[in-house]
Amino acid sequence: MLKEQRYVTTPIYYVNDRPHIGHVYTTTLCDVYARSMRHLNHDVFFLTGTDEHGVKVEQSAIKKGVSPQELADIHSAEFRSIMGKFELTNDEFIRTTDSEHTKQVQAFVKTLLDSGDVYLGTFEGWYDEGQEEYHTETSARELDYTSPINGKPLIRSSEKNYYFKLSAYQDKIAELFENNPTFVRPESRRNEMLGRLKEDLLDVPISRTNFSWGIPLPTDEEHVIYVWIDALFNYITALGLGDTSSDIFAKRKKYWPASYHIIGKEILWFHSVIWPAVLMSLDLPLPKCVFAHSFWISEGKKMSKSMGNFIDLELIDSYVDKYSMDAWRYYIVTQGPLGSSDADFVAENFQDLYNAHLVNTVGNCTSRVTAMLGKYFDGVVQTESQNGKRITFDGFDWPTTCESAIGAWSLHMEAFALDKAIESAMCLIREVDLFINETAPFKLAKDETKTAELGAILYQCLEVLRIASILLDPVIPSKMNEFRTAISAQTINDTFSETIAWGGIKNGSTVEKVALFPRVS
Numbered sequence: 001m002l003k004e005q006r007y008v009t010t011p012i013y014y015v016n017d018r019p020h021i022g023h024v025y026t027t028t029l030c031d032v033y034a035r036s037m038r039h040l041n042h043d044v045f046f047l048t049g050t051d052e053h054g055v056k057v058e059q060s061a062i063k064k065g066v067s068p069q070e071l072a073d074i075h076s077a078e079f080r081s082i083m084g085k086f087e088l089t090n091d092e093f094i095r096t097t098d099s100e101h102t103k104q105v106q107a108f109v110k111t112l113l114d115s116g117d118v119y120l121g122t123f124e125g126w127y128d129e130g131q132e133e134y135h136t137e138t139s140a141r142e143l144d145y146t147s148p149i150n151g152k153p154l155i156r157s158s159e160k161n162y163y164f165k166l167s168a169y170q171d172k173i174a175e176l177f178e179n180n181p182t183f184v185r186p187e188s189r190r191n192e193m194l195g196r197l198k199e200d201l202l203d204v205p206i207s208r209t210n211f212s213w214g215i216p217l218p219t220d221e222e223h224v225i226y227v228w229i230d231a232l233f234n235y236i237t238a239l240g241l242g243d244t245s246s247d248i249f250a251k252r253k254k255y256w257p258a259s260y261h262i263i264g265k266e267i268l269w270f271h272s273v274i275w276p277a278v279l280m281s282l283d284l285p286l287p288k289c290v291f292a293h294s295f296w297i298s299e300g301k302k303m304s305k306s307m308g309n310f311i312d313l314e315l316i317d318s319y320v321d322k323y324s325m326d327a328w329r330y331y332i333v334t335q336g337p338l339g340s341s342d343a344d345f346v347a348e349n350f351q352d353l354y355n356a357h358l359v360n361t362v363g364n365c366t367s368r369v370t371a372m373l374g375k376y377f378d379g380v381v382q383t384e385s386q387n388g389k390r391i392t393f394d395g396f397d398w399p400t401t402c403e404s405a406i407g408a409w410s411l412h413m414e415a416f417a418l419d420k421a422i423e424s425a426m427c428l429i430r431e432v433d434l435f436i437n438e439t440a441p442f443k444l445a446k447d448e449t450k451t452a453e454l455g456a457i458l459y460q461c462l463e464v465l466r467i468a469s470i471l472l473d474p475v476i477p478s479k480m481n482e483f484r485t486a487i488s489a490q491t492i493n494d495t496f497s498e499t500i501a502w503g504g505i506k507n508g509s510t511v512e513k514v515a516l517f518p519r520v521s
């Protein structure tokens with residue numbers, strides 16, 4: 001079967017500081033998407049990594065008395081370690097100090113220099129040091145001359161740099177937005193960009209001279225490549241697109257263009273305007289979608305170390321220890337800021353959601369069904385048929401219900417509506433609870449003439465739970481794996497449509513009682 005490619009990327013993370021909930025969140029979203037696309041038998045490439053050059057890293061290193069490379073090594077290793085820890089299944093972890101990356105960035109910049117889209121010029125504007133970004137007079141005024149990210153004053157600054165003629169791409173970018181209404185999602189973010197695109201586009205620096213920790217400009221030693229240009233290229237250098245004679249290119253060129261660049265809202269301009277214009281200049285295809293989620297805030301306020309509401313790895317660990325890694329993943333993916341509003345991380349909400357969704361729904365239903373099979377049939381799965389005919393129950397056409405849930409799940413996952421996809425699986429489980437309440441197997445168990453019905457009810461419950469467990473697998477992989485092992489279900493193999501089809505559980509197979517999500521107070 002010919003597989004389709006799916007390429008999903010996270011931003012690459014700055015190594016001037018340690019990872020926090022924001023980084024874990026974006027990467028987990030991509031992980032859920034990547035896992036679901038693998039289940040759907042697509043050929044997936046999931047990229048993450050670290051952004052290691054620039055003033056911020058240079059200055060942090062000076063403060064700590066280490067070299068920028070040493071600082072980058074320490075923090076990049078910590079970012080890499082969160083991948084294993086949070087069960088994030090990235091296929092590659094790129095570092096912008098990797099020689100494969102730097103070599104290709106120089107090659108791309110050389111092509112830009114030769115294309116006529118780059119010139120040496122002087123620019124004066126309002127500079128956000130933390131974000132390494134220039135603002136025009138209008139946008140600086142709107143921001144009250146302070147950084148929207150860290151609140152520090154913008155600095156009036158003038159620089160002689162190489163500039164990319166973003167202004168020459170004004171019409172093409174406008175066309176891109178017009179012709180592809182889903183190029184930027186969600187729609188509210190797209191509208192923000194459309195608003196900004198009404199102003200004349202300013203050319204953007206691609207080189208800097210005020211620091212040295214960066215990739216040297218191939219044609220002018222006084223300049224290093226601007227960290228944002230260096231960083232954006234990671235999405236294609238990881239695939240070897242800048243070195244067409246490499247093995248990496250031969251193996252990975254098929255993944256471009258990306259299906260999704262998943263990012264936070266604060267870096268959307270770079271990804272949805274500057275990056276496409278650079279790709280247009282290089283004559284390369286554009287990513288299919290840039291999806292910008294909103295921010296986690298904490299206990300009602302912007303996260304800040306000085307306010308004491310910062311969600312760092314240590315705090316995350318305390319949740320993982322108390323509730324399990326899967327519970328952590330479930331909470332951030334279903335309650336996180338995927339849409340246009342920020343999401344508030346509140347300890348009480350975590351506990352409530354854990355109890356309602358994981359303990360009372362997934363945990364309770366799986367333990368209820370496996371316990372009844374143990375009690376009434378010694379843990380042996382019965383057939384759902386009698387005299388060659390399926391026993392059915394009024395109002396519950398399970399094969400059809402499951403089929404439509406699987407269809408909805410697939411569509412939502414493909415569209416990166418992860419919360420909706422997960423909800424379609426949770427609905428199945430709630431319906432199993434309803435089925436149990438309506439058919440009352442515990443009553444049938446008292447009547448020997450009803451053994452066939454009882455066996456059929458429990459078969460159907462277990463089979464729906466098995467199917468739901470495959471659909472929930474991308475978000476809570478360990479627990480769902482534990483469940484499928486306990487019910488002797490086959491592993492999720494290469495043919496999704498067969499594995500997920502009704503009838504996967506064979507009668508005669510054995511089932512152990514499970515307790516997936518213990519109650520926590």
Ligand code: ME8
Pocket residue numbers: 010011012013014015021022023025026051231232234262263264265266267294295296297303
């Ligand atoms: O911007 N809530 O790196 P970075 C949710 N190196 N997500 C958050 C968040 C929050 N409160 N805070 C951060 C950079 N994030 C550049 C990117 S890409 C070519 C270069 C997440 O370490 C979110 O994904 O500051 C955001 O875009 C990213 O972390 C920024 O990470």
